[in-house]
Amino acid sequence: MALQGPIPVTFPIVFPHGCYIVGEVEPVKDFDASTNGRFVQARDKQTGELVWQVAVMDGDPTLKPAQKTVAVKILSPVQPVPPAPMPGLPFTPVEFETVSVTPYVNGNGRLAYSIKVREMRAPATSPRARPRPERTPLSDAPSYPRTSVIRLTTGQAARTLRHPYALHPPVLALGELAELGS
Template sequence: MALQGPIPVTFDMVFPQGCYIVGEVEPVKDFDASTPQRFVQVRDKHTAELVWQVTVMDADPSLKAAQKTVAVKILNPIQPVPPAPMPGLPFTPVEFDHMTVTPYVNQAGRLAYSIKVREMRAPRNNAKPAKNEAA
């Protein structure tokens, strides 16, 4: 099969209604290399970059409560900084660039996806200007 490894996707394919940060950006622990006295951060097996993680809430209203939050892994040499909060919103909207998904079977025997990204940023304004109508 020609399709192997992480599958490239767009932000709109994964989060068509958008998403919001609901946790801190944290380093992902390398459980094999870490000891009780020493924390070792995991590195991506394809790029060798440090892996960070942030929990986001999917804005899709049709999702069940258990499907609303997902961990997004960010590959970056330094800790990514979330976008600034927006006034009047309880959560910070966010978008990701250079996304991939990797399907796997979770401990419950169900299909799940690992989401990895290269960049985290504030959402772009997708509003389109109104068309001028001729009188």
């Protein structure tokens, strides 16, 4: 199979409604190397970088309470610093760069996803402030809907990922795939 390891995605695909920090940035424990009171921090298997973790709350209003909080792993040589809290908000909004997901089977035998990122930052002040990828017209390219929707099903939990910049339909769908026009 050509696709192995983490699957690169973008922040809006995983968190189309944004997300908020609800915990501290903490080192991830390497359970194999740690022994009797000696803590060893985990390193990423592909890059060898230190792994940190932060709990975030998904801003999707349709998610059930048990599905709202997820752990995001951050690969960084030093402890990442979260963005400054915004006045008047109970949680700090955050965006991530260089996002990848790794599917795995959890302890209950259900499909789950590990989210890894390289950078954490404050969100852009408006959706227009975010850079958009350049799109060049292709005269002989088939016409596809402007928004691709991928429905990832993890046991009873389901998460819909939207990719507004898709030029072509997804070639890989984890779970149930649906193409919707905008």
